Amino acid sequence: MSTWLFDLGNTRLKFAPLDGDGRIGAVQGTAHVEGGFDPEWLEQLPARIDVAIVASVASPALRMILLDALAARGAQVQLAYTLPTLDGLTIAYADPSRLGVDRFLALLSAHADGAPALVVGVGTALTVDLIDGGGRHLGGRIAPSPTLMREALHRRVAQLAPSGGAYAEFADDTDDALVSGCEGAALGLIERSLLAATARIGTRPRLLLHGGGGDALRNRVPDAQWRADLVLHGLARWHRASAGIASPEG
Structure with missing residues (x-):
């Protein structure tokens, strides 16, 4: 088959x-x-x-x-669709349909390792989700990705290029300042989330980074584990673990 x-x-x-x-x-x-x-x-x-x-x-x-x-x-x-609990993972949302299935599947894959994790997805949006070692989802954040920030700025101010530039902590060129500011905003959110996660669960979680925009950030994120296909691996687990569960429509 x-x-x-x-x-x-x-x-x-x-x-x-x-x-x-x-x-x-x-x-x-x-x-x-x-x-x-x-x-x-x-x-x-x-x-x-x-x-x-x-x-x-x-x-x-x-x-x-x-x-x-x-x-x-x-x-x-x-x-695939989000479930309140599956394969040892329990989500924080009261209404499962409000948690995007991509976030759910990334968490499902992350929980397979059985250790706390901060799961960061960088696509159109930047998402951050925390799970403890027992598979309990403790909630998360959603923000614009660096790419979306650049595109939004360009739509409002045409002379600000939607791409290009090189990252620097203090840039001396507009294109460099744009990429540094937008990527820096994402890095700051990740760093703050790591600090808050460590305080919440009493230990520093693994940092799992995935998504098409994550490749540009991973070399500047301390201890990040690059999991490019985290959602697909979660989808494989969903397929196995959800067998026999009725869909919301039926």
Whole structure:
């Protein structure tokens, strides 16, 4: 049986095969292009998929493009969703639907190690979530990512470039100052969250960094563990642990 995992975010689609032992194969990805996907991405999929496990935080229209492509390959699609508790993880939100499934899956993967963790995702948004060693989610934060900050500034002030520049603690050029300020804001939030997390649980948690924008930050975040495919690994755990659980629709 051919089983594939799909992580549809606000900027990129990542996907990988899942073998019978729950191991993820080679991860591939494609960016959104004008409301769809790069036409060549379909060539990276087999002609037949039996089961597709999908996590989506993208627009309904973009999700339907993906689902139609999977249906054309005969896939039985399972949409992942946030649960109040699963596989030893218990979330802090009273209403599970308010916690994005990408955050939930990242936490689910982080809890597999059985140690406290501060999970930082850097995509369109920057998210920070804390779990203790027992799998209890203690809440989190959401902020604009550095990329979104740059884009927002450019929309309001056209002469401020939406990209470019080199990071410096005290920059002497506008482009450098922009990247330094926006990335510095993210770094400051992460550092403050680490301090607060350590005070909350009495020990310094592991810092797990993931997401497309995380690569630019990881060399400046002390002790960060880079987990590029944290959501996909969480999706694999969701698939295994949620078998037999009825979906919200049924």
